[in-house]
Amino acid sequence: MTTAIELADLGRAYGERVALAGVSLTLPAGSTLVVFGPNGAGKSTLLRILATLLRPTTGTVRVLGGELPREAWKVRGRVGLLGHEPMLYRELSARENLRYHARLHGVAAERVDELLDAVGLGARAGDPISTYSRGMVQRAAAARAVLHDPELLLLDEPRANLDPAAAEALEPLLTGTTERPRTRVVTSHDPAGGLAEADVALGLRDGRPVLLGPAADVTVEQIGALYR
Amino acid sequence: MSVLAALLRKELRLELRTFESVPGMVLFSLTIFVVFHFGLDRASVEGDLAAGILVVTLLFAGMLGLNRLYVADEEQGGFDGFLLAPVDRTWLFVAKAIALFAYLVALEIVMVPAFALLLLEPGLGQALPELALVLALTNAGFAIIAALVGAIAVRTRARDLLGPLIALPLLVPVVIAAAGLLEPLLRETGAGGLDAKWLAILGLYDLVFGLLSVAVFDPLLED
Numbered sequence: 001m002t003t004a005i006e007l008a009d010l011g012r013a014y015g016e017r018v019a020l021a022g023v024s025l026t027l028p029a030g031s032t033l034v035v036f037g038p039n040g041a042g043k044s045t046l047l048r049i050l051a052t053l054l055r056p057t058t059g060t061v062r063v064l065g066g067e068l069p070r071e072a073w074k075v076r077g078r079v080g081l082l083g084h085e086p087m088l089y090r091e092l093s094a095r096e097n098l099r100y101h102a103r104l105h106g107v108a109a110e111r112v113d114e115l116l117d118a119v120g121l122g123a124r125a126g127d128p129i130s131t132y133s134r135g136m137v138q139r140a141a142a143a144r145a146v147l148h149d150p151e152l153l154l155l156d157e158p159r160a161n162l163d164p165a166a167a168e169a170l171e172p173l174l175t176g177t178t179e180r181p182r183t184r185v186v187t188s189h190d191p192a193g194g195l196a197e198a199d200v201a202l203g204l205r206d207g208r209p210v211l212l213g214p215a216a217d218v219t220v221e222q223i224g225a226l227y228r
Numbered sequence: 229m230s231v232l233a234a235l236l237r238k239e240l241r242l243e244l245r246t247f248e249s250v251p252g253m254v255l256f257s258l259t260i261f262v263v264f265h266f267g268l269d270r271a272s273v274e275g276d277l278a279a280g281i282l283v284v285t286l287l288f289a290g291m292l293g294l295n296r297l298y299v300a301d302e303e304q305g306g307f308d309g310f311l312l313a314p315v316d317r318t319w320l321f322v323a324k325a326i327a328l329f330a331y332l333v334a335l336e337i338v339m340v341p342a343f344a345l346l347l348l349e350p351g352l353g354q355a356l357p358e359l360a361l362v363l364a365l366t367n368a369g370f371a372i373i374a375a376l377v378g379a380i381a382v383r384t385r386a387r388d389l390l391g392p393l394i395a396l397p398l399l400v401p402v403v404i405a406a407a408g409l410l411e412p413l414l415r416e417t418g419a420g421g422l423d424a425k426w427l428a429i430l431g432l433y434d435l436v437f438g439l440l441s442v443a444v445f446d447p448l449l450e451d
Contacts, residue, residue: 051308053312069450085308087308087309089306092238
């Protein structure tokens, strides 16, 4: 099995403040890493480094065979990021936003409407994002994140703002197909739900890894202890 | 080129939906003309004074465009969305410069006749082709600097101040050359010809800063 992500002593500091330090792990392609930790633990920083949006200040990072940041050009376009920001222009419609991203990624325009239907926004696809509820914005953002069928999907609390039905509807898009499961890194505050979808679990506190192992070996209580 | 087309379409759509840049620039320029009209306590201006007023007003009104150029990208995650795409980042600079050039043309379509009406002693009739050439070169220089500086300023807390503070000194050669070129066109005694020296300086400025900006824009977007 090929390796999707290799981190060795990864760290990131913002000036004097250390946001992430000493993270080392290997994630095989097609598996899901779920990252737990309280707010400010470094989860989003880790995702932004993997997405090539932030440079690590220490350690080495290899994503999909490319060493970051030197070979970021190899990785861009093969990664999808669903973060706290939807990365959608409020004054444009969901269709216009996705068509814009489709052109940037060289994706056929037909896929835009397929995806908007898949996330249940087909009927509102022509309305500006500014008129959407938060859940609808999250669904449009999820469609944007998987528009180019990325090999690695980075999901920062992907079910935030979603009702159970919408979360269920998004699941196939975010997990990929049985034949071609996506490699995923997901941040979560839900110990039971997160462990259920994880192959590997990582617990961060104050930017440092305090828990790392196969999800089967990690308990809900251990995750809960991260937040105490 | 499809990336550039996509970026430009997005820029123009956003401006047409929000009207955040051009109307503000137009109103600001008209206000400055009115202030000059009363502040100078003269019915009309011509020559070097007219050239100076026109260029400085264009510059200050353009600063509003500079300050808004990247705001939607920064505030709505558009930067990250673009940076994740496997495309040459220079296209973003090119699209922003072209968009701002277009905004400046839209501004001038209102601003120049208003200037002629409110302040200018001679008419603009015969000088219009030369005036259009000078303004096009001035716009190009301004748009290049603004697209570059705007990308730096927008990621800072004091972006509304930092943008003009960096851009204005860089644009001094444009102001001097444009005023030098416009002065003979706006003389009361009738339009003179364009000074080839100033024309070459302005053209060279656009070329050099255009190439420099293309070279440094990608690293500027790095974290």
